[in-house]
Amino acid sequence: MSASTGPGRLLQVVTRIAILLLACLSGFAATPAAAAEQKVLRFAFRSVETGFDPQRVDDVYSTAICAEIFEPLLEFDYLARPFRLVPLVAESVPTAEDGGRTYTFRLKPGIYFADDPAFGGKRRELTAADAAYAIKRLRDPRNRAPYSWLFQDNLLGLDELYEDALKTGKFDYERPIAGIEVVDRYTLRLRLKNPDYTFLYRFALAQTAPVAREVIVAYGEDTMSHPVGTGAFRLAEWTRRQKIVLEKNPDYRGRVLDTTFADLDLPEQREVIAELQGKTLPQLDRVEIYPMDTDQPRYLTFMSGAHDLIQEVPMSFVGQAVPAGKLAPALAAAGVRRQHNVEPALWYVQFNMEDPVVGGYTVEHVALRRAITLAFDRDQALTVIERGQALPANGPIPPGMIGYDPTFVTDQQDYDPARAAALLDMYGWVDADGDGWRDQPDGAPLTIDYMYTVGADSRQYAALWERSLRSVGIRLNARAVQFSDQLRDRKAGKYMLATGAWIADWPDGQNFLALLYGPNAPDVNDTRFHLPEYDRLYEQSLQLPDSPERDRLYREMTRLVIVYAPWRLLHYRDWTYLSYPWVLGYLKHPLYQTRLLYLDLDTAARRRAQAD
Secondary structure (H helix, E strand, O other): OOOOOOHHHHHHHHHHHHHHHHHHHHOOOOOOHHHOOOOEEEEEEOOOOOOOOHHHOOOHHHHHHHHHHOOOOEEEOOOOOOOOEEEOOEOOOOOOEOOOOEEEEEEOOOOEOOOOHHHOOOOOEOOHHHHHHHHHHHHOHHHOOOOHHHHOOOEOOHHHHHHHHHHHOOOOOOOOEOOEEEEEOOEEEEEEOOOOOOHHHHHHOHHHOOOOHHHHHHHHHHHHHOOOOOOOEEEEEEEOOOEEEEEEOOOOOOEOOOOOOOOOOOHHHHHHHHHHOOOOEOOOOEEEEEEOOOHHHHHHHHHOOOOOEEOOOOHHHHHHHOHHHOOOHHHHHOOOEEEEEEOOEEEEEEEOOOOOOOOOOOHHHHHHHHHHHHHOOHHHHHHHHOOOOEEEOOOOOOOOOEOOOOOOOOOOOOOOHHHHHHHHHHOOOOOOOOOOOOEOOOOOEOEEEEEEEOOHHHHHHHHHHHHHHHOOOOEEEEEEEOHHHHHHHHHHOOOOEEEEEEEOOOOEOHHHHHHHOHHHOOOOOOOOOOOHHHHHHHHHHHOOOOOHHHHHHHHHHHHHHHHHOOEEEEEEEEEEEEEOOOEEOOOOOOOOOOOHHHOEEOHHHHHHHHHO
C-alpha cells in the first residue's frame, strides 16, 4: 500500500483481517454494549506462558503475570532512571548491616491477600512468615524451582535444609535456621554467610513474592492455575496458551503515582504524570492477554485497533511500522505513540566448556573458540536478521546496567575470517586428511554441533553460522529443537555450541557475570565455565558496594570472558513499542515486561477512533 493511502482506509482494511485472525486464534469477541464503559485493555504476548506460581516459573510471560498478581517486598520505581529500588510491601528498603551480611525487612501492616476459598471466608493479612515461606519454597526440591539459585549458598542454614530434604524426601519448613528469622508478625531478618551488596535486588523479583501457605496446601500440584496474591489484579480466566484474563482485585488497597524520582526533563515522563496524577491505581478493570508466537497475527491485530498496544514489535514488521526510524505516516496520523528501548539483555552463543572438543582451557582449545568467534559474520546478522534493531555486544554487561563500561572496546569479537584461519593453522586445527575440512590436532574429524531453537530467525542464524564456519574450513551440523528441549539439554551438558540469552533480573552487571561463575554451574552457568581467577574476582565483587573498585573488578572479569571465549557475544536488542493514544500512563520499564498497575484507558477516545 502506498504512503499516500489515508490512515482511515488502512485501518479499515487491516481491521477486517485482524478481527478474523483474532476470532480464530484467541476466541476474541466484541465487548457487549452494556460493558462498554469498563476499562478493558487488550494486547498480546509474543510467546506462551507456563503458569502463575511465582516460585515455580522462570519464563518472561508467566513472570509478567505473577508480577501483577503478587507483590514482592521491594520494586523498581516506575519513573526512576537510572533504576532505583523502592519499598513495595516493605516499609522501607533495608540498609546493609554487619558489613553486608544482615538485612532486616519491616512489612507494612494492613496488606491483605485477595479473597480465596482457602482462607475459609476470613480476610488474610500478609505477614513476615509468608515472606519467609516463599524463600524456603524456592529451595524445596519438590518444587523444582528454576530460580532456586537466588538463595543458593548465601542464607545461613538454608543449604543444609535443602540437602536434608534431598535425603529424606521432605523439606522441613518448621525447622528454624539462622539465615531466616521471623522476628515478629511484620519483621523478617535475613543473615548471609558472606557479604553481598547486591542481595536486596532479589526482593524486587516476582519469584520472591510472599505467598500464603494455606493456598499452596489447598491447591497442591495445581498452584500454577490458582495464584492468590496481594497485588492489584487477580486471575479471572485462563485458557492455556490462548488467553489470560486479569481483573482488578477488589481487595487491593490502591496506590497513587509516586513522582519522587521522576525526570521532568523527559517528555514521556511528563506525559505519564499528566495522565495519572491524582488517580487511584489501578484504573483498569480488566486485562485480556493473547499469547501469539506468530509475528503476523500479532502485528495485524494491533494495526486494526483490536489490540491497544504492541510490545516488542516483530523485527519482520519494524520496517513497515517505523521506516527509517520514523513512525509510519498512517500510524502517526492515528496518534500512535512510539517508544524504543535497548533491552537490558544479552544475546550470545555459548560453548560447552566441558565438551572435549570446544571446551577446556588449554591454548589450542582457547584458539579454537576464538577462531570460531572471529569467523562468525556478526555484521551480517545485525543488518539482515536483526534488521538494524540491535547493537553489537562487546562485553557481558548490557547498556544501562550498573557496571556497564561504554569505553570498553575489543577487536576479539569482530568478524575477521583471515585471523580466524591463521589461529586455526597455528594451533593444529588443520585439514590433515585432505578432504577439505579441518581436523582436530590429533587428526580426528572436526564437526561442530550447533543447537538452536525452532523459528524463522533462528534458522537464518543457523544458516549464517554454517556459511561462516565453512569459510574457514570447519564443518557445522545445525539442529533445531524446541525451546524447552534446548534448556534441558543445556542444563544436562548435551551440546557443543548453543544459542543463549539472558534478560536482566536486576540492574547490576553482577546478574550477568553470575552466568559464568563456576559454582553456579549447571543451573545458572550452563556454559560450565570454571576459571579460578574469574571466580575469585566475582567473589570479591560481591563484598563491595557500587564503587569504582567494584567497576574495576567487573572490567577484569569482562577481559577474562573475552580472552577465554566461553561465549560468542552477539548483540543487545533495541525493541520498538507502540500504543494507541487512548492508552494512558504507558511507559515501558526496561526491567518489567508490563506494569498494568500504571495503565489507564480513555474509553471514549477508543470508541471514537473505532467508529471513524
